[in-house]
Amino acid sequence: MTTADGTFGAAACSTCDNGAPLGLNPTADHPIAPGGIPNPGATYVVPARQGRAVRVRRGQTVCIINPHGTQVGDAWALNTDDLGEYLSMPHTRAATDHLIPRVGDVLVSNRRRPMLRFSADTSPGVHDTQMAACDLYRYRGLGVADYHDNCADNFRMALQAVGLRAQDVPAPLNLWMNIPFQPDGSVAWLPPVSNPGDHVMFTACMDLVVVLSACPQDIIAINNRKPMELHVQVLDADVGAASSKEKERST
Amino acid sequence: MTTADGTFGAAACSTCDNGAPLGLNPTADHPIAPGGIPNPGATYVVPARQGRAVRVRRGQTVCIINPHGTQVGDAWALNTDDLGEYLSMPHTRAATDHLIPRVGDVLVSNRRRPMLRFSADTSPGVHDTQMAACDLYRYRGLGVADYHDNCADNFRMALQAVGLRAQDVPAPLNLWMNIPFQPDGSVAWLPPVSNPGDHVMFTACMDLVVVLSACPQDIIAINNRKPMELHVQVLDADVGAASSKEKERST
Numbered sequence: 001m002t003t004a005d006g007t008f009g010a011a012a013c014s015t016c017d018n019g020a021p022l023g024l025n026p027t028a029d030h031p032i033a034p035g036g037i038p039n040p041g042a043t044y045v046v047p048a049r050q051g052r053a054v055r056v057r058r059g060q061t062v063c064i065i066n067p068h069g070t071q072v073g074d075a076w077a078l079n080t081d082d083l084g085e086y087l088s089m090p091h092t093r094a095a096t097d098h099l100i101p102r103v104g105d106v107l108v109s110n111r112r113r114p115m116l117r118f119s120a121d122t123s124p125g126v127h128d129t130q131m132a133a134c135d136l137y138r139y140r141g142l143g144v145a146d147y148h149d150n151c152a153d154n155f156r157m158a159l160q161a162v163g164l165r166a167q168d169v170p171a172p173l174n175l176w177m178n179i180p181f182q183p184d185g186s187v188a189w190l191p192p193v194s195n196p197g198d199h200v201m202f203t204a205c206m207d208l209v210v211v212l213s214a215c216p217q218d219i220i221a222i223n224n225r226k227p228m229e230l231h232v233q234v235l236d237a238d239v240g241a242a243s244s245k246e247k248e249r250s251t
Numbered sequence: 252m253t254t255a256d257g258t259f260g261a262a263a264c265s266t267c268d269n270g271a272p273l274g275l276n277p278t279a280d281h282p283i284a285p286g287g288i289p290n291p292g293a294t295y296v297v298p299a300r301q302g303r304a305v306r307v308r309r310g311q312t313v314c315i316i317n318p319h320g321t322q323v324g325d326a327w328a329l330n331t332d333d334l335g336e337y338l339s340m341p342h343t344r345a346a347t348d349h350l351i352p353r354v355g356d357v358l359v360s361n362r363r364r365p366m367l368r369f370s371a372d373t374s375p376g377v378h379d380t381q382m383a384a385c386d387l388y389r390y391r392g393l394g395v396a397d398y399h400d401n402c403a404d405n406f407r408m409a410l411q412a413v414g415l416r417a418q419d420v421p422a423p424l425n426l427w428m429n430i431p432f433q434p435d436g437s438v439a440w441l442p443p444v445s446n447p448g449d450h451v452m453f454t455a456c457m458d459l460v461v462v463l464s465a466c467p468q469d470i471i472a473i474n475n476r477k478p479m480e481l482h483v484q485v486l487d488a489d490v491g492a493a494s495s496k497e498k499e500r501s502t
Contacts, residue, residue, distance in 0.1 A: 016335035016418045018361065084267035090340075090383035090422040099381065099436035110269065110419075112388035130350065132341035137363035167267045167418055168361075171341040183434070185350035 018168045019156060022136045023147040027051045027157035036162035036209065038234040046073075046230040049216035051154025053162045055080065056204040056234050061119060064212060065231035066176055069123075069196040070224040072215040074133050074151040074172040077107075077115050080207040083164060085109045087116065089129040089171045099181070100127055101173065106205070110170075114205035123198035128177035130187065133169055134217050142219045149216035158211045175200060177215075177222055191224040201235075269419045270407060273387045274398040278302045278408035287413035287460065289485040297324070297481040300467035302405025304413045306331065307455045307485050312370060315463060316482035317427055320374075320447040321475040323466040325384050325402040325423040328358075328366050331458040334415065336360045338367065340380040340422045350432070351378055352424065357456070361421075365456035374449035379428035381438065384420055385468050393470045400467035409462045426451060428466075428473055442475040452486075 021028070032044040036053040040060070046052045048071075056062045056077075064073055079085035088110040095112065096105045102125065107116040132138075135152035152169045159165055176192040202210075214230045217223050272279070283295040287304040291311070297303045299322075307313045307328075315324055330336035339361040346363065347356045353376060358367040383389075386403035403420045410416055427443040453461075465481045468474050 016333070018335055082267070084269055084419075088383060090381065093438070094382045094389070097438050099432055099438060110383070112386070112392060130341065131345045132339060132361070135363070138345070141363060168335075171422070181350055181432070187344070187348050187350060 016167070019165050021153040021156040021160070023153055024157065025050060025149050025153070027154050028160050031158075031161040032232075034162075040234055040236040042233065044232050046212050046214045046232060048214050048227040048229045049149040049154075051151070051158035051211060051213035052232065053158040053164070053209050053211045054232055054234060055162075056208045056210050058204050058206050058208075061201050061203045061235045061237065062210050063120075063199050063201045063233040063235060064175060065197065065199040065233070066123070066192075066194050067196060067231060068228045069176075069194045069198055070192055070226065071228040071230055072177040072192060072217070072223050073175040073230050074155070074213040074215055075175055076155055076170055076172050076211040077204075077208045078164075078166060078211075079109065079115075080209055083166045083209075085111050085113070086166070086170045087173065089173065093129060099129060100125070101129070107173070107202070115208065116202040117205060118200070119203045120199070120201035123176060123194040123200065126176065126178050126193050128174035128179040129171070130179055130181075131174060131177065133172045133213070134215060135169070139219070144219070151213040151215050154213035154216075155211050158213070159209070162209070164209065172213075174215075189220055189222050191221050267418070270416050272404040272407040272411070274404055275408065276301060276400050276404070278405050279411050282409075282412040283483075285413075291485055291487040293484065295483050297463050297465045297483060299465050299478040299480045300400040300405075302402070302409035302462060302464035303483065304409040304415070304460050304462045305483055305485060306413075307459045307461050309455050309457050309459075312452050312454045312486045312488065313461050314371075314450050314452045314484040314486060315426060316448065316450040316484070317374070317443075317445050318447060318482060319479045320445045320449055321443055321477065322479040322481055323428040323443060323468070323474050324426040324481050325406070325464040325466055326426055327406055327421055327423050327462040328455075328459045329415075329417060329462075330360065330366075331460055334417045334460075336362050336364070337417070337421045338424065340424065344380060350380060351376070352380070358424070358453070366459060367453040368456060369451070370454045371450070371452035374427060374445040374451065377427065377429050377444050379425035379430040380422070381430055381432075382425060382428065384423050384464070385466060386420070390470070395470070402464040402466050405464035405467075406462050409464070410460070413460070415460065423464075425466075440471055440473050442472050
């Protein structure tokens with residue numbers, strides 16, 4: 001890797017890519033529809049322990065539903081026309097000045113452009129932006145010897161199922177994940193406080209691929225130790241705008 | 252981008268790369284030494300508004316010094332042998348259960364392997380893992396029309412100066428950056444509380460390239476509105492281990 005003059009070889013980045021799944025589950029060949037293009041208003045199931053990619057056009061609203069209330073959903077969004085632009089939690093926190101997104105926040109990309117407007121949330125609003133998606137390394141560390149479904153691979157496979165590939169797994173928005181933090185910065189990992197049927201809505205500010213993983217974590221308590229399915233819908237109307245206005249009027 | 256059968260073209264990822272700087276400053280051609288290889292014990296200056304890459308071998312300790320106490324340092328680390336493995340804040344928070352690293356914490360990579368042991372900190376310990384590196388988009392948003400030095404480009408240029416390139420800019424460890432958070436998750440952006448001459452030490456758990464940017468932010472208060480230089484040293488001894496033991500004995 002080091003050349004005679006002490007410099008690095010230019011090929012050092014040839015192995016940079018983190019886009020390939022480290023194992024497989026049905027996510028890889030079960031898109032919601034060819035190309036991930038939804039029928040507006042239809043309900044699609046993200047089965048327990050799996051992921052799905054859904055195209056959401058600018059102005060459409062994606063609605064993510066937690067049927068049992070106990071399930072964490074790892075969520076990502078990528079610019080349809082350039083997968084190098086993706087929803088970024090570190091940029092979003094800087095844009096919103098919130099560690100946890102709230103209704104009304106505009107979530108931004110790694111190029112600080114608006115991607116998603118958080119337009120409705122029927123749950124108590126406990127979500128997480130701190131933790132990496134679970135991955136095979138995580139389960140190795142938790143003592144799992146064989147392959148374990150994981151959100152990072154679900155992201156990679158869900159893209160693969162619609163003919164796409166990203167070079168890395170961005171830090172996700174962990175919907176309903178309950179990671180309380182103390183003033184000293186220490187955190188805990190607790191089950192969701194959301195209720196059965198709770199949903200969140202995000203209105204797309206650009207054409208996006210939204211990826212959702214029903215987190216397969218069954219070793220620690222964050223899914224109440226029983227991974228369940230999630231539902232996803234894409235709505236043509238900017239439903240969230242009405243919800244937000246209602247919220248404004250009521251507060 | 253969409254083919255006749257509704258699927259995405261496989262080439263959608265051809266523009267994924269975020270490795271090229273969006274502008275230049277002297278960082279690009281002023282490495283600390285050929286290949287970024289330091290003389291152990293020597294002090295290298297990271298000039299105000301610039302970045303530098305430094306090779307740190309496993310078992311060596313990198314010491315980062317804040318001569319004026321008012322300067323934020325954006326820090327990254329990459330596996331020398333595979334730049335696709337990098338210090339990851341979302342994985343580190345999950346490993347340490349801390350939003351802000353503390354002495355004794357082991358900071359991990361995106362593959363959850365130990366990269367840096369936080370071995371000493373003479374400052375009050377106020378650092379940040381929440382915020383993305385400042386970038387050209389950030390300064391555009393703050394009203395700067397021309398090029399503005401920024402930490403993201405400093406990272407890219409510092410690597411370039413030692414013959415390397417990464418495909419993206421990971422979320423940095425923002426040394427001495429003062430981003431207090433409230434129980435409701437709202438944050439503020441305040442000047443550092445560190446003192447002149449404060450330093451932090453990290454012992455390398457693998458062969459690394461450490462990149463440091465003396466943050467050029469002069470519009471908001473996080474560098475007390477006057478970007479200054481930082482110093483960096485690489486020490487052959489595992490100095491931090493002694494410091495940590497002393498700390499253990501004293502507590």
